[in-house]
Structure formats: C-alpha cells, structure tokens
Amino acid sequence: MLPARAPAVILVAPQMGENIGMVARAMANMGMRDLRLVAPRDGWPNEKAVAAASGANDILTRARLFDALEPAVADCHLLYATTAVDYAQAKRVIGPREAAAAARAQLAAGRTVGVLFGRERIGLLAEEIARASAVVTLPVDPAFASLNIAQAVLLMGYEWLLAQGDEGELMPFVTDLGSPPATRGEVLGLMDHLERELDAAGFFTPVHKKETMTRNLLNILNRRDLTQQDVRTLHGVVTQLAKGRAGAGAR
C-alpha cells in the first residue's frame, strides 16, 4: 500500500533523546523509514530515544549518524527546510501540502527527497536553511507557534501519506528540465568551488560579511532547481573566471 520510498527525515542537532524517539514514532505512523541525525547533542545511540519510540525501534536502529549537515543531505535531489514561522530569506516558501505533492513526484521519478528539522527551541540556523531547495512553513496559530519536532515531522508525514492518494498532478516545480536535477551534493560542491575561487579573488570583503554573502549566493543557486547540466555549466563558468583572473595576474 505504501511506496517503498519516502522522504528522509533529517534532524539537525537534536537535543533531547525523547524527541528523537517521538520523531521515530511519528515517522512509523506515516510510513517513513529513513532517519538521519546530524550531531545529536547527547550522542548516539540514546536510550531515552528508544523509550520514547513506542516500538518504532527499527527506525532508530537503522538511523544514520552524521557529524555535519553536508554529508547528511548530499544524496538529496530535493531538500526542504521546515520552519514554523515565515522566514525572510530569499527562498521559495511553500506549505506542507505543496511540498508533499512535489516530493511525491520526485520520489516517483526515483529521486531522493529530504526534509530538515531544526534543533529544539531555535530551529534551523540561517546557513542551514540556505542549503535547502525550499522552505516549508508549517501553518500554526501565530499566537502559539512553537511546534515540537515530532509534531512537525508528523504533519509533514501526514501530508506525504495523503499525497499518495492524489492522482498525479505534477507540480510546476518538477517540470522536465531536459537533464536530471542536481543533488544537494552537486549544488553544494558547486558552491564550494565558487566560494573557494571568490575567496582567492578577494570577493569577500569585509571578511565579517562573508557569511551573509555566502548565504545569499547559496540562496541564488538554490532558488531554481538546478539540473546536473546547469551545475556543470556553472562549474565551467567559475573555472573560467578563475583562470581569467590568474591569467590577468600573470600578465
């Protein structure tokens, strides 16, 4: 009844084991299996997580541990960052229903979809959100917007589960672009390349603005769904520009 593949749930720096366990339970409720943990505060495995999982133990057992965000999302073609409140970055913001429909289309095409959930209280950091393809804002009463991680996972999973029942309208988001979409790893690799060359070129001045400038660039790269061909092209652009600079310096 449920498709074998579902979006991966990626918890970024989760703090309490209980919450990780409740996330596993919510995932099991909604037929999701792929849990990834990025630098959990209290280490891994965690007994409190097992106690809170109410039997969803196989998800915890198979959870993969990462020490940084990049390797955890490298295989994702579509990566969502969840936030409970509107987020002002220059990034596509959609609701969970639209996100689920797009995820379904990507999964049906054999691609990998990941959803980032932030740490307790402060959520995802700006530079983490910048790594996603789009922001998913979960609708809540603005007067009481604090949503437990497991509840956020449950709502995303619920929409994902319901999306299985809808008949195949593809979102504009996944229009055939003539080349397979790039993975997060490919986009971030491009960003690394760009950043390295910009650094060498003295682009990041003043230095204390580098973080913001990098994030803005990443948002620009992420604003469209880059294909693998796009990434290759942009690598070429960066390489060429860097060569030009070196050539100019040698002149």
Next chain:
Amino acid sequence: MLPARAPAVILVAPQMGENIGMVARAMANMGMRDLRLVAPRDGWPNEKAVAAASGANDILTRARLFDALEPAVADCHLLYATTAVDYAQAKRVIGPREAAAAARAQLAAGRTVGVLFGRERIGLLAEEIARASAVVTLPVDPAFASLNIAQAVLLMGYEWLLAQGDEGELMPFVTDLGSPPATRGEVLGLMDHLERELDAAGFFTPVHKKETMTRNLLNILNRRDLTQQDVRTLHGVVTQLAKGRAGAGAR
C-alpha cells in the same frame, strides 16, 4: 486571523496528565481553545498536564470537567469520533480534511462542533462512537497505527486551521434542511426516551443484547443529520407508540 470559534476537543477518559498537557499544546498550535475532559483517570487539575503544556496553560485553566460523556457533548450540533483504524459500525466514515470542511461550515453558521478523542491504547468504546454524528479516521500506516492523543488532536487541528483558508464550498452534509440541526443533547434525549419506552415494552430481549441493540438504534438516529423538527417528530412517534402499548395493556 483565526476565527473566534473552533471545534471543541473532548477527551474521553484520558489516563496520563502528560497527554492532556500535550493536547493543550497542540490545540494552542492550531488555534483551538475549548477543551473538555470526561472522567480523567487521575482527577483534575493535574500538575503533569501543566508541565507538559509548554505554556498553553490558559487552555488547561479553562478546561471543563465532566463525569460522563453526555453532558460534555450535549451542546454539539456536529460531533465527530476519531479513530486511527477503520471502524466497522454502520456510521458515516470520513477523513480529517472532509471533517474540517464540514466543521468550518457548521461553525460559520454559529453552531457547535465537538471532536471526541479516546483513552490511551484502546481509544473510544463502541457505545461512545455511537454517540457521534460521524467517524473520522486519521490516515496512518496500517503497519504502525498507534497514534498518541496529542498527535491525533494536532492532525485534526491542522486540517481545521487549513480549512480556514479554503473558500466556502459547503459540504452536502450541511445542506439546509428547513429546520436547525438538532444538538447531540436533543438526539441523545430522544434516544433516552426511545430506550425507556422500548425497555418498558420488553423490546430488549435477550437482555444481554441490549447494549448492541441500543447502539444500533443510536447509529440509525445518527446516520442522518436530524433537525430539531425531526427530533420533535420522533419524540411524538415514541410517545404515541408507548401510549398505544399502555392503551393495549389497559384494554
């Protein structure tokens, strides 16, 4: 932004204070305020509920305590019973999205909507479900269908919140019937009347089948949305039949 009125959340015999607190939090997230507790196992108020409410204390403070289901639902025009799995009773079964749309239409017409959530592990009893207008089945992976009460409340609240954004398709469910819809209290009053008279008439034989027979009758009464006029008419029918019996006995 949020309408002043929202569905009431009615917890039937909740066991753990923590769950009541988490329900209050989920309600606050989704803009719901009216919490009703029917015979909570550990009494009320409950300190563990406060600790788990993460600040949604006003909902707990204003929660109303009832010792039985009937008074807790007497004012509801539309009453849903939530179940995590398909329920075989002869009763309308809908999904949370359809339920939220119908609730919205009823609330917009100034009526009262309640949603029943069952006790931990075993959920609602058959005779409790029989008192509702319709069953709402929350979609979950059948391989892992156990949903925490607070998560069930969250999903219903989420659909209710999202339904605010949809433009007004009224459900067939709330078609104008020419008379205001009956409240649960009116329908249950009618059932009491019917049951009393049937008892007197020796209808319930063998006696051990009374529970099932009563439930079936209640389901018949609940299968259509009775108007106040319908209820008056049916009271008249019951009264008349009972008189006829007494008359026959006196003859």
